[in-house]
Amino acid sequence: MNSASISDLPFMEAFPRPDQAQWRAAVDKVLKGADFEKRLVARTADGIRIEPLYAAVSPQARPSRSQAGRWHVSTRVDHPSPAEARDLALADLEGGADSLVLSFAGARAARGYGLVADDVAALDAALDGVMLDLISLRIDPAAGGRINALLLAALVERRGIDPATTTIDFGLDPVGILASRGAFAASWPEIGRRLVETIAALKARGFAGPFLTADARPYHEAGATEAQELGAAMATAVAYLRALEAGGMPLDQARDAMSFILVADTDEFMTIAKFRAARLLWQRVQQACGLEPKPMVLNAETAWRSLTRRDPWVNLLRATVATFSAGIGGADSLTVLPFTAALGLPDGFARRVARNTQLVLLEEANLWRVADPAAGAGGFEALTQALCEQAWTKLQDLEREASGDQPGIVAALANGHVQQGLARQRDVRAKAIATRREPITGTSEFPNLAEAPVRVLEIAPVKRTGSSPSSTRAADQNQAALIDKLAEGATRADATTAPEQDGLKVAPLPSARLAEAFEALRDKADMLTQERGTRPTVFLATLGPVSDFTARAGFARNLFEAGGLSTPGHDGFPGNGGTDMAALVAAYQASGARLACLCGSDPGYAAEAVAASEALRAQGATVWLAGKPGELEHALNQAGVAAFIFAGADVVATLEQAQAIAAA
CATH class of the missing domain: 3.20.20.240 (Methylmalonyl-CoA mutase)
Known part of the structure; x- marks a missing residue:
């Protein structure tokens, strides 16, 4: 808090003013030895550092809207x-x-x-x-x-x-x-x-x-x-x-x-x-x-x-x-x-x-x-300045691509420089989407298999006849005269001619939405549902009481439903202080599923995951497990666990495999 705001709130003078060092000491105490950089410092896609705390700064005069008032x-x-x-x-x-x-x-x-x-x-x-x-x-x-x-x-x-x-x-x-x-x-x-x-x-x-x-x-x-x-x-x-x-x-x-x-x-x-x-x-x-x-x-x-x-x-x-x-x-x-x-x-x-x-x-x-509500906020001012520096560097990078009579941006499109840079960034983003480090609510996270359709206008996309707009150019005639002709009733066809032979051609930039990979999985699952009459299902084989399996069962359900796979819920199969294996197997048989996913706590996995996997495998199930296996990996693989699902894995690839198993 700066001195001006202190004068507006005189009662604040009764409290000591903490400094950055005191704040950092309190944070380190909470982190208990964890890495400050990894836990609290983030970076943007451009590598700009985002601190957890910024000091207030004095607002600087900045250019504002071209016209004052509402946008x-x-x-x-x-x-x-x-x-x-x-x-x-x-x-x-x-x-x-x-x-x-x-x-x-x-x-x-x-x-x-x-x-x-x-x-x-x-x-x-x-x-x-x-x-x-x-x-x-x-x-x-x-x-x-x-x-x-x-x-x-x-x-x-x-x-x-x-x-x-x-x-x-x-x-x-x-x-x-x-x-x-x-x-x-x-x-x-x-x-x-x-x-x-x-x-x-x-x-x-x-x-x-x-x-x-x-x-x-x-x-x-x-x-x-x-x-x-x-x-x-x-x-x-x-x-x-x-x-x-x-x-x-x-x-x-x-x-x-x-x-x-x-x-x-x-x-x-x-x-x-x-x-x-x-x-x-x-x-x-x-x-x-x-x-x-x-x-x-x-x-x-x-x-x-x-x-x-x-x-x-x-x-x-x-x-x-x-x-x-x-x-x-x-x-x-x-x-x-x-x-x-x-x-x-x-x-x-x-x-x-x-x-x-x-x-x-x-x-x-x-x-x-x-005019500028973000003015004086340390975080926004720092991000704005850093982004200016990064963008200016990008501008200079493009300008260096200039060649002959082609300016930088045109030459960079012509030689593929722009396309290559954007492709690298798309790959990075696609990986973040696939691993859900960058979640998409309603699509990759918290999907809704029961969503109702929404209404759009029932109209087909436009199909233009004749020459494609990209293959025509304005007629090479006096533009003032052309305005007059159009005002008198001339058509677009009257005002266009074929493009010249020396027109430049480049690889066009793709247009993609971030959710498309997950939407393709959902579309495939819906198609399978229409063909079979029932939605492909994954059986959640829960181990132990509800308190033991709820977290991982919720994780697994969220993951599988992002691919359009049904995961019917249940209250578990408790028995004799653990899991009633007979009841679990009977429920699996009744589900009609081909893929079963074990869900439980780490102690529960140590005690029962091997037996549960063997029992399910005996019924023809492909068995996966929710969570990282740790020291149990060899024993679980020996018992028939074919894969493990966990935070940070490639969910798109995982769901493609799950769909193939569930639809077999």
């Missing part, structure tokens, strides 16, 4: 039908949203759906009743992004709205499309030239932008750490600054044309630190360019990779943590993915819950009323 509550326009998209969008706006994200078909963020609007009339129908000059609009980056931007500009002109009164982020992000789709429609210098031309045409009509966005979502979905995500975003922004400057645009105008999209994840501390670090990094980039820094336009979206298809109600908790973190971290706008998004196109109920997650934190918790 924008955004919702996605992603239904393929313009009429249905309009109804959902109007319901969101009437329910408290003040920003729409146009996610056209072909956008990665549309997840196979997306608004199908190939001309201004269709886009007009999708936004019918929406007052474009009273809300903010953002276009999700997509292949063919220039046509999407020009269609929206043409709609504004067609409605007779003064572009200067609109707030539109046009979402042009060719680098992000290269990362997610694996192709450029032309060479990088030509891409830069067209960006300058498009921005000039839009500005000439009176649009203020932003026009370009550095979208970090493709990297996050491919497994990026916080520093990797920030480094990629900054490297993308630097590439755009250089391209626009090379095209004759003053650097300050190029800077003003930029916005960013970062992901709000379920790690509260690191998400807050990441958003705070992003503003500091962008300030440093501007200073390095010789510019007087301005606040960045920072949009946020909750994490796709953290969503689960199993027990999707838990996604509500994940979204709440992410929303809180993005709000505290200083996002200018936030899109909360509905809790059913991983299962299909969300319905009105899921969308309402998503926007209300923000509204509760805005209206009831008043999170927006403090």
Whole structure:
């Protein structure tokens, strides 16, 4: 506690003020010789050290939101039908949203759906009743992004709205499309030239932008750490600054044309630190360019990779943590993915819950009323600074990959540098997920085999006819004239041509959710259940009284049910101070299971595990044991125990084996 807070609480003067040494002495006493570093010091995926205790620090002046006040509550326009998209969008706006994200078909963020609007009339129908000059609009980056931007500009002109009164982020992000789709429609210098031309045409009509966005979502979905995500975003922004400057645009105008999209994840501390670090990094980039820094336009979206298809109600908790973190971290706008998004196109109920997650934190918790609530908190300040340092190193690493006319981030995608770094991180994360060092509630931990299905809209993913959006480019014609043609009724097909031969191709970044390995196990178990008429079962062979086996039986049940295997409960088989083996064997025979797992205490294993295994093996059971065997391993193996399940083991591999045995 600092001196200022002591003066506010004079009664605290009656108590001695402990120092760090006294605290450490008390901690060492509790640890009783255990390693302080292993027990109380954690590290992030980037290796940043997280201490158990931080001293308060003096708040530093930091860049804040581009506009003071509330962040924008955004919702996605992603239904393929313009009429249905309009109804959902109007319901969101009437329910408290003040920003729409146009996610056209072909956008990665549309997840196979997306608004199908190939001309201004269709886009007009999708936004019918929406007052474009009273809300903010953002276009999700997509292949063919220039046509999407020009269609929206043409709609504004067609409605007779003064572009200067609109707030539109046009979402042009060719680098992000290269990362997610694996192709450029032309060479990088030509891409830069067209960006300058498009921005000039839009500005000439009176649009203020932003026009370009550095979208970090493709990297996050491919497994990026916080520093990797920030480094990629900054490297993308630097590439755009250089391209626009090379095209004759003053650097300050190029800077003003930029916005960013970062992901709000379920790690509260690191998400807050990441958003705070992003503003500091962008300030440093501007200073390095010789510019007087301005606040960045920072949009946020909750994490796709953290969503689960199993027990999707838990996604509500994940979204709440992410929303809180993005709000505290200083996002200018936030899109909360509905809790059913991983299962299909969300319905009105899921969308309402998503926007209300923000509204509760805005209206009831008043999170927006403090510019930087984390300021002065030693932990947040230390994490923010460390993340800035790590991300700057990542930025420099990407910049060193520059080759010929390709900027660092483009060259790093072309030579596989980005893909290799993210693949290494995915492998590390996959191992943590598989061993449940990083648990997923409702999926790898505390699964619910009796979960009821949730509702999504009954609509198939969009199948575009003709050329794929990734294989087309905006026609090489005057962009101002193209806006006029689109406003007069020209279609997307009229405005696109085939890509050039010198367009760059790279290995696209994968998009994966963390829960997919466990979800695949559950899907397989459900398929077996449908084929057999009963769910594959594991018999929990409990030893001794309830007090002896409860802990390990609970562990085993949690583990097996994460793979969709049923583990019927019972009160055990006590008898004669131990276990009634005859009753245990009879219960196993009645269960119909092929796999039996011994569950008990260490003394119980020493006394009865060998006999129990032999009895179950005699009935044809494959026998496993919950816990590490220790000195009993040889004797247990001799008695037929085939495997041991314990904390820290590869649960995915274990469940694959269990399913094979249970389904045999």
